[in-house]
Amino acid sequence: MTAPENAEGLDARLVVRRAAFDLDLALRAAPGEVVALLGPNGAGKTTALRALAGLVATAGGHLRVDGADLAALPAERRGIGMVFQDYLLFPHLSALDNVAFGLRCRGGRRGAARREAARWLERVGLADHAGSRPRALSGGQAQRVALARALAVRPRLLLLDEPLSALDAHTRLEIRAALRRHLAGFDGAAVLVTHDPLDAMVLADRLVVLEGGRVVQEGPPAEVARRPRTGYVARLVGLNLYRGTAAGSVVTFPDGPPMGIAGSLEGEVFLAFSPASVALYRTRPDGSPRNLWRAAVGGVERQGDRVRVLLEAPGRTVAADVTAAAVADLGLVEGSEVWAAVKATEVQVYPA
Amino acid sequence: MTRREGDARPARPPWMLVLPGLVGLAFLVLPLLGLLWRAPWSTLGTRLAEPQVLEALRLSLVTATAATALCMFFGVPLAWLLARVRFRGVRVVRALVTVPLVLPPVVGGVALLLALGRRGIVGRWLDDAFGVTLPFTTAGVVLAETFVAMPFLVISVEGALRAADLRYEEAAATLGASRWTVFRRVTLPLVAPGVAAGAVLCWARALGEFGATITFAGNFPGRTQTMPLAVYLALENDPQAAIVLSLVLLAVSVVVLAALRGRWTGTP
Known part of the structure; x- marks a missing residue:
């Protein structure tokens, strides 16, 4: 392989064989860009995200982040941050220790990791909840802790799996706006999976629509919304x-x-x-x-x-x-x- | 339970189930009541303070605790392997692990003698190379109890590991945790209740161990004579002492049951 022309950001092609379908997806995201993977249930969105994170084995393709080839590395050595659908905060650790977890795994000393984690909690507006156990946090707070936990290790690629789906409609609007602010402050590439067109429109700079494991449409949100190319996208918008x-x-x-x-x-x-x-x-x-x-x-x-x-x-x-x-x-x-x-x-x- | 008006009353339970059920209950409870009935309550305090009783009690507590520690040290990793690693013959291994559950403990003792006895496969080598003899020592008691009790821990922890949400481990991996760190900082804390339940069961089983212990470690007061062995011996020459010792073991069992709070029996 020759050197990639676009060394910055994410440059991937994911091939995953599944019982129900084969995923074959080329995905690029520039630093600072938020790409939303949109598609119906079972289209392969989450599989794509898990393949990027190294949680699902790929059958082919490539994966480069800022020019570094990550395809052969296990999840723990990829340095890719991930916010999971129901956040998966470790229930036995406080919010602070959840955020400090990744810093400690990267060899940080306990005190330094905690101080850094405290700064991240402050940044997402949860300094007061540092000592709270996850079960004492609301859905929106848990999501911000999960975001802080993923960002604390300074990933060059951030993955978000349905970051708003666990929230009730009431708080969703506010939390979506906050998430948008935090994503705007993140200088790496970000890939977001959602089945909610509104989330995708608000949060993403570019939409990639997946159906049956293939890209069926791709472009800026306004363009996709105005000119749908499949029945699914048309119904969505x-x-x-x-x-x-x-x-x-x-x-x-x-x-x-x-x-x-x-x-x-x-x-x-x-x-x-x-x-x-x-x-x-x-x-x-x-x-x-x-x-x-x-x-x-x-x-x-x-x-x-x-x-x-x-x-x-x-x-x-x-x-x-x-x-x-x-x-x-x-x-x-x-x-x-x-x-x-x-x-x-x-x-x-x-x-x- | 409140009954709303108009609900049909459930039919009276058939006597063909009620009668044998009650007989079964009586059969389980009567011997325990008999034990309480015949207990020499007035002299209980002095009898408990007798040196042989205290000695047996101390030995039982020490060996059961040591056996539990051994079971945890080796059993938790074994449970993890069974629950998390796909390898050929995993079902055979699981079956082997559960053998001591169904094996008569006496047979376990004989098997331990054949393996670790002075003439045993491993025992001979231990004797030659290190001068270590295990049979008929306190260490032998610990080993016999470990052999019999370990399956309880392995099964309990494996169940907890299988029920644990694997996605927490994935989340830890994306944060840069190696598999060992994931195990130490995420998996183990998440299955801690299962480990604790397994350890309590394990300890209770070790405390009551008789067959394998007497076969492999003998019955030497102060060295290998644990509570159950002391009960058995006392029954021949001092039945009152046997009752007192039995009461102590019964009390321990009740405490264990309370500590587990239905985790084992499946009722809340």
Whole structure:
């Protein structure tokens, strides 16, 4: 192998053979960059993280952090920090000793390690809880101790496995913001695993979407959110997504009627639009919308202050968001027939 | 238990289960009651203070504690190997470890004699090379008790190790801990309750050891005569003393049971 062109940060290709699937993932992260691995359950996100940490054997590929080849090293010699899903603070040690653990393992003297650990606890705002046992800490506090414990050994790569999933929705917002601050202060590369798109959007500089052990989409959060390339990502960001063939301002589909778009494009395209831009009518509307279908209501479910209506149109399923009042006005129940319209200007089209 | 109105009463338990059950209970409890009934309560204090009794008690406590220490020193690593290392024949090894549990202790004593006796495979070499003889010594008592009691510790600790969450060990590894450090600073503290329970059981078993001890170490007062041996001997010439010694062992058993608080029997 020649010297890597990008010696800084993480440069890895992970190949892991599993009973259910094979993971094959190329992953890069620059120093200071936070990359989120996003994907449905069983996509291989956690396996990828564990392979990076050295907790799962890889069947091939490479792993370099700041140019150092770590692939052959066992977990304890990789110097990679990891925050586990339920934090895994050692229950028999105080918060301070949890943070000091790694420093002691690296040969630090007890006193020095504890002083350093105390500084880390202070940095995450838990100086008052140094003597607390993990079971006396709240979920958010435990997460900050886990973060301090991982960062205390000054890793060049930080891994976070679902760092917010063990928290209740109430504290999540605040803790997510705090985690974002701490990650911003970390100068190494960071890889974060999550199945929550919001966490990924807020915390990450770049998203890597995994499905079935393969990367299906990659890019800045805003780009991924605006232009999803798989049904999973589209559902995640709440968009209707279809794949078709564009010819000028018309996109045709293997099944279902063609759709009109605002611009002009040629070839294989993705076509996406928001459920909020779908208008529903009881009778066939007059006027401009070129994309008009007769559809049956497949399901009605309340989502916060709006109602998500699933429509079975010819050849496609369309999600539409309407107000509760509209549901009553239109008499929307499962099986009822409506007209659905989407304005061409509301439709995003991009090459597949 | 509170019963809500309208709940069906459970049917009366069938006498074909109740009757044998009660007989079984009586069979377990009556001998103990008999022991308490016949105990010479008035002279208990003076009898307990007799030199032979104190000697046997001291020897029992010392050897059982030493045997427990040996069991922990060798048994905890053995349990770790069985629980954490995948190797061929692990099931055979586990079966071998549990043999002393089911082996009649007398047979254990004979086996120890054949291995560590003066003419034994290892014993001869020990005698020739170091001039060490184990049979019929206090050290022999400790070895006999260790042989019989170690499986209790190994099984208890192995169970605790299997139940322990391996991810804590992974977390320690990502923090740079070697496997030895992980064992010392994470695994062992996490399974400490299991180790303690195993040690208590181990100690109780060592304290009550009779068959292997008398076979391998003999019955010399002050040297190898532990409490159970003293009870057996006293029964022939001084039954009252036998009862007193038995009471002491019974009291120790009750204390052990209380210390374990259902860890062994599985009830909270």
